[in-house]
Amino acid sequence: MEAGISDEEILDKLRDVLRDTFEIDPARVTPGAHLFTDLELDxxxxxxxxxxxxxxxxxxxxxxxxxxxxxxxxxxxxxxALLER
Structure with missing residues (x-):
């Protein structure tokens, strides 16, 4: 990933990761979604x-x-923040 990536591109990648790793419906993955209460991660x-x-x-x-x-x-x-280091 490069520093110029948009929030939407990062969100798309996170949706893929959360779907593939935790079987979370990508439609539930929104910027305001709480990882622990909304997405039920521990x-x-x-x-x-x-x-x-x-x-x-x-x-x-x-x-x-x-x-x-x-x-x-x-x-x-x-x-x-990581990409801007």
């Missing part, structure tokens, strides 16, 4: 998601980069 799933984002971006994610992530929009912002 802490182990969050680690798996962080690994998927790491693979998607090719950037190493430190635990503190991901600890405040609560919504799909937060994941999108984290991807942007």
């Amino acid at each position: 802490s182990i799933d969050a680690v798996d998601l962080a690994i998927q984002v790491q693979e998607m971006t090719g950037m190493r994610i430190k635990p503190e980069d991901f600890k405040n992530v609560r919504t799909v929009g937060d994941v999108i912002a984290t991807v942007h």
Whole structure:
């Protein structure tokens, strides 16, 4: 992924990851969707998601980069931050 990627392109990739990894309907994956309450992920799933984002971006994610992530929009912002490093 490159730094100029749009929020919509990241969202599309996240929809694919969440569908393929957690069997979540892509229609449920919106920027405002809460990972734990709306998408029913747990802490182990969050680690798996962080690994998927790491693979998607090719950037190493430190635990503190991901600890405040609560919504799909937060994941999108984290991807942007990683790509801008």
